[in-house]
Each structure stands twice: as structure tokens, then as C-alpha cells.
Amino acid sequence: MTASMQDQHIVGLVRQAARRFATGVTIIAVRHGGSTHAMTANSFVTLSLRPALVGVSVQPQGLMRGLLEQVRRFGISVLNETQTDYARHYASLGRDNRPRQLHPLLSGDIPPIVPDCNAYFVCEFENSHTVGDHDLIVGSVVHCAVGNPAVGSLIFLDGEFQGIRR
């Protein structure tokens, strides 16, 4: 087996193994120049409580990577069990990012948040770290809130979306 074949082999195994790890699903969104840009991400992680820091791993070649550093303030909406449409829509290329699909829950300098989501975080770009072929974006939480606890969560497992309830 050549080094390149070994590399392909491990990539395939990591993909397969990672598919077995159930995650929640988030929408990362920024407002810039009067319009909205948003993307689906399941790499969200809470990194620290004091100070309150969260992370998301993004592709460096994507549009969102540059916008996060430029705009600095971004929203992270944790999707509920009924919001698969948002997850699919904001993962597609050439998607319509018009703000009508998201709305600000709060006024002022607040990034767009998905209505009725399970929870949301308003973050300020803190720093970033190149981690292999992705960039880990670290956000400082300036505000967050939870939605209706009776509503279930959206889960991504084995490449499929599914709702889960307590």
C-alpha cells in the first residue's frame, strides 16, 4: 500500500467512525452590508465556561470563514426537531441567503438567529486556529438564551437528520 493509499484508507475510516457520533445541528449566521450569510455546522463545541468560549470548525475556503473574521459578531442557533429544512438549506451551494429566512430576535447589533430555535449564542470572534484542513473559530459568548424546553432537538447521525425528545 502506498502512503497515499494509506492516507485515503484512514480518511475513509475516520469518516465512517465520525458518522457514528451523534451531534446537534447549528446555523452560524452573520449580517454584513445589510444582508445575511448563514451556514449549517455540526462542529459546534463549548470550549470554556470562565470565560465563556465556544468553537466551530469551518472550511478555510468557504465564504463563511472570511466573513466571521471580518464581521466578528456572529450568531449560533441550535436547531429544534422541526428545523431540518434550515439545516439542508444552509448547507447547499448557491443557496439564497436573504434575511427573510432568518430573523433577529433582538434589536441593535445582533446577528440573525433562527426563529424558535432550541438555544442561541451571540458571539464575538475571539481568535482562530488552523487545525489541519479546517480552521477552529473561537467565539466569546456575549449573550445566549434557551428556547422552549418541551420542543425536541435536531440530531445528525449516520448522515441523517432526526428529531429526538427527552
Ligand SMILES: Cc1cc2nc3c(=O)[nH]c(=O)nc-3n(C[C@H](O)[C@H](O)[C@H](O)COP(=O)(O)O)c2cc1C
Ligand atoms: C449536517 C451538516 C453539518 C455541517 N457542518 C459543517 C461544519 O461544522 N463546518 C463546515 O465548515 N461545514 C459544515 N457543513 C457544510 C457547510 O454547511 C456547507 O459547506 C456550506 O455551504 C459552507 O458555507 P460557506 O461556503 O458559506 O462557508 C455541514 C453540512 C451539513 C449538512
